[in-house]
Amino acid sequence: MATTRSSAVLVSGTANTAKLFVAALAFTGAYVGFSAYDTASSAPRPTQTVTLSARELPITSSLSPRTSQPAKAGKVSVSALPGSDTGCVKTFVARSVVVNPDPDRTVMYDWRLARWSADTHTWRTYFVDYDGFAGDERTVDWRPRISANPGWYRIELNVEGTRTVKSDRFQVSC
Template sequence: MKVPTRSAAVLTSGTANAAKLLVAALAFTGAYAGFTAYGNATSTARPATSITLSAQELPVKAPVQQLAAPATAGRLTLSVMTGGGPGCAKTYAARTLITDPGFYRWRLVRWSPADKSWRTYLSDHDGFGTGGRAAEWRPRISGNPGWYRVELTADGGRTVRSDRFQVSC
C-alpha cells in the first residue's frame, strides 16, 4: 500500500479549486447569456408617440439694458442695467474709452462715513487695452446701500472716476 505524498495532496486540492472556479465561471457566463437573450427577446419596439410643441411670442416691454451715452476718453459714464434682480440687487455698467495702450484696473469704491474716505468694495484687473477701445465693466451691488463711485486706473497711474451715486433699498 502506497502512502500519498504531500505534493499529491496539494495537486489534488489545486485541481479541485481550479475545477470549482471553472464551474463558477461557466455558470456566470450562462446566466449572463440567458439574461441578455431574455432581455432581447422580451423587448419590443415602443409605439411612436407624436409630440406637438407650441410657442407663444411675447412683445418686449423694456430693453434688456439701458446704457448711457457712448464711451468717451477721460470720462466714465455709468448706467443702471434693467432687471437687476430681487430686492436691492442692481448691476451697473461703467464705460470709458481707452486712449493709450496698457493694463488697466477697475475699482468700485464705497464711501465710509466712519473714516470719511473711499474704500474699495470690488475690484477687477481687466487686462490690456489698446488705444481707441471702449472698456466696460459691470459691477453688481447687492443689499449694501450707500454712496459709491467707479474708478479706472491705467498703467501710467492716471485714474478716471465716475460721479458718485447712491444705492438705496
C-alpha cells in the same frame, strides 16, 4: 398612664408627619412652578418677516447700455442695468474709452468700486476687476453688482501710466 403616653407620642408623630407632608407639597409646588417658568422662557420667539426693497436715486444720466451717452476717454459713465433690480441686488454698467499710450504693448487697467465711509470720511475700495488689451484704444465696460449694501458709491478706472478717472457718485438704497 401608658395610654396617655401612647396618645401623646401618636399625636406628636402625626404632627411631624403633617409638617413633613406640607413641606413636601411646598417643595413639589416650587419645583413644578420653576419648571413651568423655565419651559415658558425657553420657547422660541415668534419670527418676524422683514421685506427689503431697493430704490435708486439717479445721479448720472439714465443708464441703459443702448441709450447711454457714448463713452469718452477721461470720463467714466455709470448707469443701472435695466431689469437687474431683483430684491436688493443692483447691477451697474460703467463705460469709458482707454487710450493706449504705447500701442505696440499691452496696456493694463483696473476698475474699482469704491464706497463712501462715513466713519473715516474716505472712499474705500469695495471690489476690483483687472483687465488689459493691445492696440490703440478700446471702449471698455464693467458690470459690478451691489447686493444688500446701501450707501454712496463711485467707480474708478485706473489705467497703467495715467491718472485715475472717477465717475460721479451714486446712491444705492435698500
